[in-house]
Amino acid sequence: MSGSSFGKAFQITTFGESHGPAIGVVIQGCPPGLPISQALIQASLDKRKPGQGPASTKRKEPDVPLILSGTFEGKTTGTPLMIMIENKDAKSRSYTDIASIFRPGHGDYTYHQKFGIRDYRGGGRASARETAARVAAGAVAKLVLDPYQIKIQSYTIALGGIQSTCFDAHAIEKNPFKCPDMEAAKKMEKKIETVKSQGDSLGGIVEIKAMNVPAGIGDPVFDKLDADIAKAMMSIGAVKAVEIGAGILAPEMTGFENNDPLTLNGFASNHSGGILAGISNGDEIVVRVHVKPIPSISKPQKTLTDQGVSTTISTKGRHDICAIPRINMVCESMLALVLTDHILRQKTLGQKFRPIF
Amino acid sequence: MSGSSFGKAFQITTFGESHGPAIGVVIQGCPPGLPISQALIQASLDKRKPGQGPASTKRKEPDVPLILSGTFEGKTTGTPLMIMIENKDAKSRSYTDIASIFRPGHGDYTYHQKFGIRDYRGGGRASARETAARVAAGAVAKLVLDPYQIKIQSYTIALGGIQSTCFDAHAIEKNPFKCPDMEAAKKMEKKIETVKSQGDSLGGIVEIKAMNVPAGIGDPVFDKLDADIAKAMMSIGAVKAVEIGAGILAPEMTGFENNDPLTLNGFASNHSGGILAGISNGDEIVVRVHVKPIPSISKPQKTLTDQGVSTTISTKGRHDICAIPRINMVCESMLALVLTDHILRQKTLGQKFRPIF
Amino acid sequence: MSGSSFGKAFQITTFGESHGPAIGVVIQGCPPGLPISQALIQASLDKRKPGQGPASTKRKEPDVPLILSGTFEGKTTGTPLMIMIENKDAKSRSYTDIASIFRPGHGDYTYHQKFGIRDYRGGGRASARETAARVAAGAVAKLVLDPYQIKIQSYTIALGGIQSTCFDAHAIEKNPFKCPDMEAAKKMEKKIETVKSQGDSLGGIVEIKAMNVPAGIGDPVFDKLDADIAKAMMSIGAVKAVEIGAGILAPEMTGFENNDPLTLNGFASNHSGGILAGISNGDEIVVRVHVKPIPSISKPQKTLTDQGVSTTISTKGRHDICAIPRINMVCESMLALVLTDHILRQKTLGQKFRPIF
C-alpha cells in the first residue's frame, strides 16, 4: 500500500535503501513555474550531512541530488519531480556480521516479522538515510512557502539530559548542536565525548517553529494541521513523542491559564502552538519532538539471532552518537511538507487568506 | 478534500455538527460476515456518554446508533456501514450569544478564517460530539481485532496536575476518572470540585495500551504504526502531545539504557512501546496522550468579536470540566481503528503473522 | 478499502442498499458559502425518478433528500455534507424467492463469491438505486460549476437498436426517452411496448456533453480527464462501453482526418471530444455510454441456485424495461462530479484559467 507516500495535494513518495544503488523521492502536485536547481536542493541536503560535529558518523556521503524529471529550463513544470541521490559510500562489508542478528532498538526484528525477508545492510529501508529524500522534498516545498514569507527554524533544547536554559538566536548556528544556549552547548559536547568513550549514545529534544503561516490552514477533522504534523514527526525513525504548543505542560494548566486570549494585537499567549481545532490561527506554529538515543552502540548488548539463539552484539558500523543535530533539518523539512500540502489544499476551497488581526 | 476520512484498508469517514440533525460515520473495508448489532455499538457509545461523573456536562444525549447500511441478518456484508446518531438534545438557544464572538481556546476564530462561515452552535463540526462517530466506528473495528485476542485498555495517569502513583487494574472502573490509583482519584475529585466552583476547567494524561498485537504491522516509512497512532490521537481535539513507549523519557536515556534487549522470553523491557521502526514487535503497544483543559469556562475571558472589537466572554453552555474520562474511550477507539487498518493492510502482503518468540 | 469513494479534491462516498433503511452520500471538499437547499437536490433527483415513462418501473420512491450535515443557514460550510434518502417503498417480500438463486446479468453470483454473504433484496448494494446518491452529489457539484457557466446535457442517441438520426434540441424534453429525434422516439416507444409484452428488456446509447469547460483541467498521466470520465461512467452498473469524442470512429480515420486543427476561431473540429492528452482544451466535452439491457426480465432464463442446482428464473419485481432515460441523469451527475473534482484540483496549481482563443 502507499505507506511511502505523504501528503495529498503536495505528495511525496520516497524509495531506496541505505545500501542499495540509490534513494530518492517523487514529488507530485508541485505548482509549475517555480525556480529550481540542484544547488537549491544541495543546500538543504548539506544541512543534514553527516560528519559535521562530534555526534556524527564518519560515513562520507556527498549526497548529490539529481533532478531527473519535472523541470524544464530551470523551472518546475507541474509534472512529477524525481530527485535521486546515489549511494556512494555504502560499505556493505561492515554489515554482513549482522545479517542474522537482530540489533536491539532497530527495525531488524520487526522487518523480519513483517516481510520475512530484509535487506540487513545498514538498516535497509529503515535507515535514517531515507530522510535525505525527505530533506530534498522539503527544499522543494519551501519554494511554495516562500511567497508567504513562511520561515521554519529548528533548534535543540535538550541533548543527553542537558537542557538549554536560555534562547539566543545567534547561538544556534555557532555550535554543532544547533543549541540556542552556548553554555548548554558546551556541556552537551562534553557529555557526548564521555558517552562516546563508553560506546554508548544519546537523545534529545528539538523545537521547530514556523513563522508567518496564514490563519486558516488544516483540514477538519482527521487531517488537522497538528495531526498531520504529529504523523510527520513521528514518522521520523528516532522520534518517540511530539508536542504542539504547551504540549506536555497543558495538562497542568486550568482552562483559564491555557486558553490564549484574543486581543487587538493578536493572541496574548501561544499555548495552542498556533493551531486551534486543527487549523492554523496565524500565530507561530510550535512543535517539539523527543528523540531517542541512537540504537547503534559499540557497547555489547544482549539479543537474539534470527534462529532464536541468544547472543551479544556490538555495533561496529559508522554511526552518529546522537541524531541531533542532523535530525533537526529532517524535522524542518517535514514541517515544510505539511504546511505546503495544507496551503495547496486550502486553495481548493476558494477562500482568500485574510489578514489576521 | 478527504480530511474527514481516516485509514486506508479500513477507512472511516465522519460527518455532522454538534447541533445539526445528526452525526455519523461511513465505514469502508470492513470484512464481511462479522456479527454486528445496535447493542454492540451502543455499549461502546455508553462509555463516552456525558453525565457520568463530576467532570461531565449535563447535556443528555441518548446517542442511539442507527446502523443504516452494510449489514444483513445481523452480519456485516462487506459494503459500507453507515452508523448515524441523531442529535436529540441540541438546545441551540444556548449558543446564539456566541454567534459573533470568538471563544478562546476553541476553533471559532480558525473556522472563521478558513471557511468564512461557521456553524457556531456548540462548536459545529469542531465539537467533541464528533468523536461519538469515532467511538461507533471503533466498536466495529474491535470486531476485526477480536479473533487476534487484541485487547485495548486506557486509564488516567494524571488529572489537574495530580498524578496516579500506583497501578491497580481493579481501581480503573471503580472511580469516575478511570484512574488506576484510588487515592489519586479522590484527590482528582476534590480538585475538580474546587476548579468547578471557580468556573474553570482541567486537563490530564491518559495512557492507552494494546495487548496481543501481532508483530509485523505498520507500514514503512510514513505510515509507520506509531506515526498513524500519533495522527489518530492528535486528531482528537483536546490532545496536545502524544508519546509512544518511553516517550518524553527517551531523550534522557543512553542507547544502552533505552534499547530493549531481545531474550528467549521476549523483550527484556518495553521502552519502544511495542513499535520498532514503525512496525509492531509483538510487545504491548503503549501510548500516552496529553489532554488540555476544556476551553469552555464560565470564568470571564478577554477576546474579540468577529468585527474585531474587544469583549469579554463567559461560557454558559453545558460543558465538561475535564475531557477525561470521556476522551479515554475516544483514544481507545482511535487505537482500535489504526490497528485494524494495519492488520488488514498486512494481509495484502501475504505474510502470516508468526509466533513472536 | 475505499471503493465507495470517488474523487480527490471533491470526494463523494456513497452508502446504502436497495432495501435497507436508507441510501446516501457524504461529500467532502465542497467549498463553503454555496447556496444549498433540499429543493435544489430534489430537482435533480426528480430527473432520475422512476415511473415517468413506458420504460420505467412502477416502484414509487418519493426520494426525499435529507441534508443532515455541512450546511448552516442555507449555505455550505466547507465541512462534509451528508445527504440521506430513506427507502420508503421497499417491498422485501417480492425478493425472498431469489434469496438462493443467482439472477443472470446481475451481481448476485459475484457478490456471493466476493463476500460470501449478500443482501439479496432488490440487488442490495448493487442496485441501481445507489445512483440516487450520485445524483444528489451531482446537484451539489453543479453549484461549483455554475460560476464557470458550465452546462451539462445528455440525450439518447439509440434505444433498442433504434438510432436517432437528427438532433433537435427542443425534442429532448418532449419525449419520455430524452431523444433529440421525435420520429425515432416514436419508434422507441413502439419497440419498448413490443419487448415489454415479451417480458424482455432493452439497452441504448446516451451522449453527454459539457459546455464551457475551461481549458486546462485534467491531471497527467493516470488521472487524465478522459480516464476519470471513463471510470465514472463505467462505474454505473449497466454501462458496457465509454467513448470520448470520435470514440469508436477514431480508429477508422487517418491522423490528418482525426486531428482537430487549431484556428483563430477555435478548433476546426472536435474529434478529441474536448480533451487532449487528458486535459480539457476548452471545446465541448463529448462522452457516449453504451448501456446494456436491464437484466431483470420476466421471460424465464436458465441459471443456478447457490447450491449449484440448475433452475429457471423469471423476475417478478418492479423493474425498468430500459435504464434509459433514468440513467441519463446519472451520467450527467457523474460528469459533473469529475469536472468539479478537476476544477478544484487545478486551483492547487495556482494557474488562472485563461481565455481559450
Added chain:
Amino acid sequence: MSGSSFGKAFQITTFGESHGPAIGVVIQGCPPGLPISQALIQASLDKRKPGQGPASTKRKEPDVPLILSGTFEGKTTGTPLMIMIENKDAKSRSYTDIASIFRPGHGDYTYHQKFGIRDYRGGGRASARETAARVAAGAVAKLVLDPYQIKIQSYTIALGGIQSTCFDAHAIEKNPFKCPDMEAAKKMEKKIETVKSQGDSLGGIVEIKAMNVPAGIGDPVFDKLDADIAKAMMSIGAVKAVEIGAGILAPEMTGFENNDPLTLNGFASNHSGGILAGISNGDEIVVRVHVKPIPSISKPQKTLTDQGVSTTISTKGRHDICAIPRINMVCESMLALVLTDHILRQKTLGQKFRPIF
C-alpha cells in the same frame, strides 16, 4: 495532486519526460519474496520496443530497466521498488522548431493552458514514452498474478479500418501487428505503406483478455473492476473508447439475449466480459480499446503558435505510423496492474477465492 499514481493496494507512481534524463516508476505494495531481475523487466519492455515493424518509429531506445530499490538478493523485499529507464536516444534538436507551435492532436495546447510552461521536447510528460514505465510495473504485477495462473493476452482486431475476420492464436506472433488473422495482417501492412507514403497515420482496435481470474475481485461501487479497467485503458494517450465484453453491441441486444445464463459448466456465454456488477465472475475478462491514429504526421496541418498566429506544421520527428502493436503491451500491462491491485485488495476481506463451478 497524485495524478501520476495508479492503484491502491498495489500502487504505481510514474515520472519522467520524453527528453529528460530518465523515466521510471515507483511501485508500492508489492508483496515480499517474489523473484525479480532486470531480465524479467527487460523481457516485457522489449515487447513495446520501437523499431520492430513497419508502423514503428526508428528511435532506438535500448530501454534498460535499472532496479534501484526494493530488492535484495534477487527478491522483492516489500519496500518500494524503483525502476528507472534512462533516456539514451533523445535528440532534442529535432524538436526545437515546435517550441512555440501547438501540434494538432497532441497535448501541446492543453499543457500550455494547464501549466503555463511545458517541456516541448518530444511531448515531454505527454509522450507515449511514459508508458515504458507502466510496462516495467506490469512486469512486476505479473509476478503477483503468476500463482493464480492468470494469463493476459492482447491482439489486434482492426488497423486502419481493416478488420481481422478470424481468430488464429498462432498467427498473433507471426505478423508485426499482433493480428490473429494473417490475411488481414497482410492488408494492414499494405495500408500502412500507403498511408506512410502520404505522410499520414493510422489507428486501430486492440482486444485484451485475462484468463483464470478468480471470481470475486473488484470493489463496489466506484472501484468496480470494469471501472478501474476503463480508467486504466483510457489513461493511455491514444485510446478514445473502451469496451467490456459485448461492449458496443450490448445496446442492440435484449436482456434475454445479453444475459449470460449460469450452467453447471459455467456461464453459457460471456457478454459480460467476465465482470458482473463490477466484480469478476471467473470467466474471461474481455476488453477492447479503440486507438486513434498517431497525431504526429508529416502531412502539413493548420494550427496556431502560442502567440495566437496561424501557421502550418509538418512533424519531422521519428514517430510511429500506428500505436499498434506497441500499445498492445501497454494495454496488457495496465490490465495486469488493475488485476493485481484488486487481488491484493480482496485479501483484506479475508475471503478465500472459491472454485467457480
